[in-house]
Structure formats: structure tokens, C-alpha cells
Amino acid sequence: MNGLLTDLYELTMAAGYFAAGRPAGPAVFELSVRRLPKNRDYILIAGLEQALEYLLHLRFTAEEVDYLRALPQFARVSPAFFDYLREFRFTGDVHAVPEGTILYAGEPVLTIRAPLIQAQIPETYLLSTLTFQTLIATKAARVTQAAAGRGVVEFGTRRAHTPQAGVLGARAAYIGGCIGTSNTQAGFRFGIPVMGTCAHSWVMSYPTEREAFRRLQELLGPYTIQLVDTYEPVEGVRRAAALGPPLWGIRLDSGDFDSLSRQARAILDQAGLGGAKIMASGDLDEYRIAALVAAGAPIDSFGVGTELATSGDAPSMGAIYKLVEVEGRPVAKWSEDKASLPGAKQLFRLPDRDILALASESCPPGAEALLQPVIVYGQRTAPPPPLTEIRGRAARSLGGVQPRPMLLSDPLKALAECLREERK
Numbered sequence: 001m002n003g004l005l006t007d008l009y010e011l012t013m014a015a016g017y018f019a020a021g022r023p024a025g026p027a028v029f030e031l032s033v034r035r036l037p038k039n040r041d042y043i044l045i046a047g048l049e050q051a052l053e054y055l056l057h058l059r060f061t062a063e064e065v066d067y068l069r070a071l072p073q074f075a076r077v078s079p080a081f082f083d084y085l086r087e088f089r090f091t092g093d094v095h096a097v098p099e100g101t102i103l104y105a106g107e108p109v110l111t112i113r114a115p116l117i118q119a120q121i122p123e124t125y126l127l128s129t130l131t132f133q134t135l136i137a138t139k140a141a142r143v144t145q146a147a148a149g150r151g152v153v154e155f156g157t158r159r160a161h162t163p164q165a166g167v168l169g170a171r172a173a174y175i176g177g178c179i180g181t182s183n184t185q186a187g188f189r190f191g192i193p194v195m196g197t198c199a200h201s202w203v204m205s206y207p208t209e210r211e212a213f214r215r216l217q218e219l220l221g222p223y224t225i226q227l228v229d230t231y232e233p234v235e236g237v238r239r240a241a242a243l244g245p246p247l248w249g250i251r252l253d254s255g256d257f258d259s260l261s262r263q264a265r266a267i268l269d270q271a272g273l274g275g276a277k278i279m280a281s282g283d284l285d286e287y288r289i290a291a292l293v294a295a296g297a298p299i300d301s302f303g304v305g306t307e308l309a310t311s312g313d314a315p316s317m318g319a320i321y322k323l324v325e326v327e328g329r330p331v332a333k334w335s336e337d338k339a340s341l342p343g344a345k346q347l348f349r350l351p352d353r354d355i356l357a358l359a360s361e362s363c364p365p366g367a368e369a370l371l372q373p374v375i376v377y378g379q380r381t382a383p384p385p386p387l388t389e390i391r392g393r394a395a396r397s398l399g400g401v402q403p404r405p406m407l408l409s410d411p412l413k414a415l416a417e418c419l420r421e422e423r424k
Contacts, residue, residue: 003060003088004067006124012073014117018081027116028325028344031126032108037135037314042401044141044394045109046172047133048099049384051126052374055094058122060085090118094375095359097347098385100175100393101370102401107347107354109134109319111371116326123321131319132165133172135311139286140176141398143304146286148293151301153195154181155281156309169309174387175394182303190387197223200253203230210239222246225279228264229254237264241271249277249300258297265298279303285312332419341412342419346371357409 017023033043060068065082068074092114097103109130112119144152154173157166170186180193187194198216206212209231217224228236228250240250250268252260257280268276280292281303289302306312322340323331330342344359348367355364363369373381408416 002054002058002125003064003085005054006121008073010121010123011068013120015074015077015081017117017120018084019078023084023117024115025327026325027114027119027323027327029112029119029123029321030108030324030340030345031110031112031130031319031321033103033105034318034320034338036105037138037311037317039313040138041403042102042104042138043134043317044137044176044397045097045101045103045130045134046099046137046175046390047130047168048096048110048374050129050133050168051096051110052094052380052384054125054129055090055122055375056378056380058088058090060088062086084117088118089378090114090122090375091378092118092375093373093377095371096374097370098372098390098393100390100397102397104354104404104406106406107356108345108371111324111344111359113344127319127321129168131317133168133175134319135314135317136169136172136308137176137394139308139311139314140173140178141394142286143284143289143302143308144177145398146290146293147302150293150299151179152177152289153279153301153303154178154183154308155196155303155305157183159306160309166309171387173308175391177391177395177398178304178308179301192387197225197251198227200227200230203227209236210243213240213243217243217246222248224248226250227253229260233260234263234267237267241267241273241276244271245273247273247276249279251279251281251303253280253282257292257299258295261292261297261299277301281305283307330415330419332416334420334423341408341416343412343415345412353404354406355409356406356412358411358415361409361411 065085069082092112094110094112096110154170156169160166160169166183167186170181170183170192171190174192180195182196184194186192197220203209203212213226224246225248226240228240229252233252233255237250250264261278264278277300278298279301280299284302284304285307292299324342325344332342333340346357346359347370348355348357348364349370350367
């Protein structure tokens, strides 16, 4: 299961390790973020649950093994290696920061301690799922903070790069602070509140806008959100208001949201619908939302799609997965602009700073050790936390987010310097 969801070089290296008699040699790999994405002061970690599920269920089917065996790159590989893949299981340890934690540049997200091949093969999948969901969760945090207490609903699946990305993007957006999603698969799988009523096609399918509104209201009652800008938005608001309750509110999907929301608010209030809400959607991001909030536009909630589901202004992140220890020997990479730090590590968080230290170091007074054991000997240490718990952790983390230095402990600096001198 998912055995081939990796890059070919992970498997060629695995075959090489096996041929050299090193499949069980202990190794430690570290996944971290070398540089923050564009326009980001922090990242909000998401995707750990999918990473752990992958590791726990990582298998190679008979068909996958046969496929690999037929590749020309594996023509000289011993049959024993393919027998090894047929029985492959992850039996190592994983330490990770909890989902919903704020991290900064250079800080580790997780470490894997396992036999060398078991630690090598997961690189591609782990980087992919953690990078993507972290980008979306971080974008959602920025958008919801810009909304200043007004609800934000994730609308992005139709703009996501795949339907599967839309589902996991909705999960990450919920962690980042969105109040719900339009994606029903995400609602089913993760218990996220689902929201949505109709598209412009609903309105256009009826002879008149008024009939379309009436039919929707009969169907949905108090959950009705009338989409009022299919034709002329102000007239659309008037028609929706004329029908009276039950009505959750109206949605504006185009135009000058500031001006239109003020006109809509006045029409709804004059019709005795002071409790009806106004939602805006359509090419929104944190900057447009912040401007609307600052202008005092009477918008109660926002639907955000494209920019959220793709992290539009920062769609990539410099996450890396590096070997830091092998067979008890600390190792590091010294290439320019891509150097790494040796040894298994721990990240300690204090109120005003973070300290990156060796895993063997004691926790400083008043600090929290962020990398916690989540898999030990191939078994989970605890059941998955509820998504609401992860979302709550994220909210608390975001409430105290601030620029903070990350310092290296003296033992870590000494180890790095010692290894660098040895390589001269």
C-alpha cells in the first residue's frame, strides 16, 4: 500500500543499501523547513496524521514488486531485495511536533529513527503531505486573522490541483481557523462542518430569479443563502428580502463588495431582516479581506477558494529531509546555502526564544520539548487526537505568534564545528 508513492532514487538507494549489507543499519532523518515561504513570518504545521498513517501502512504489493523488478535500473539487483520489499514494514520511531504548532525557519518538524532503508523510502511522501497541508493551514491562518472574527469558509476544491488535494486542503484550512468547508468528502472523513447552498446555475435554470429564490427557500428553510449577483445584485437582494424569512442570509460573489454589502445591509434591515447575514466570495485573499474589514464593510463571513486551496501567493516551501545520523555516527551536509546540522535533535521552546539542541540534552527550565514520540517500534504511542483538538492548539499557537530567534545549543554548535573541521 503506497509503496510506489516515492521517487525512483529512494528505491535505487534502498537496493544499494541492501546490496551493501546495510538494510538494518540504524539511521536518523530529520524533516525541517530550510526557509520560510514568501510573505510568511511563521508556518502552522499540518499533515502529521496523514504522514503517520502512511508510515504505519506502508507496503509493497506483489504487483508493485513485479513492476520494480522489471525496470532496467534493477536488472542487476539481487532477487533477495525484492523478497525484502514483499515483507517491508516500518518498525522505527518517529518524534514530531504536534499538528497545529507554529514553527519558524530551520526548525525540525519530525525525526525518524529506523533501519536505514525504512527511513530512506518515506522521504518523498512525507515531504509532500506535510509541505502541502502546512502551506494551506498557514494560508488559512493568515486569512482568518485578516477576517478579524468574521467566519471564513473554505471553498477551494474546484481550484485545488487534484480532488484529493481539495480534501486534505479543507482539513488543513480547518486547522488554520476556517469555520467550515464546501467539500462534503472532507466533512464525511474529518467531521468538518459543511456549508453551501447553490450556484449561479440554479438561478439561471428557473424562468425568474424570484422563483429560483423561492424554490431554494422551500428546500433549505433557515439554511438558505441566496446568491444575489447572477443578474443585478441590488435587485437580487431586494427579491430575496421580499420573500422574508426563513433566511440565513445572502451571498455576494462579484462586484464592489464594500459598496454592495452596505446597500444589501440597508435593504435587509428595512425589510425587517436584521438577523440575515451577508457573505462575500470571489477571488478573495487576506489582503482584500483585511481591506474590507478596515473599511467597515458590513460583511459577516467570507468564502475563500482559489487563493486558499493553492496557497496562491506562496505555493511552495523549502522543506528538506536530511540524514543526520547513521549507525551511531552524526553526519551533516556542508554545501553552500544548503548546509545541515548533524545529530538527532530536540527543539525546546521558551517564552521568548527557541533552542535547537541535541536530543540527548536536558530540557532547560521553563521550556517545552516540542518533538514528542508519536510512533515507537512501529506502533502509535496514542490514538489520533480529534481534529477539534488540533484546531484548538492552532488557535492558541496563533494567539501568541511572534518573531522569535532560534538559538543553537552549545553542544550542537560544538558537534557541527568538530565535523566541519574533520572534513577540511
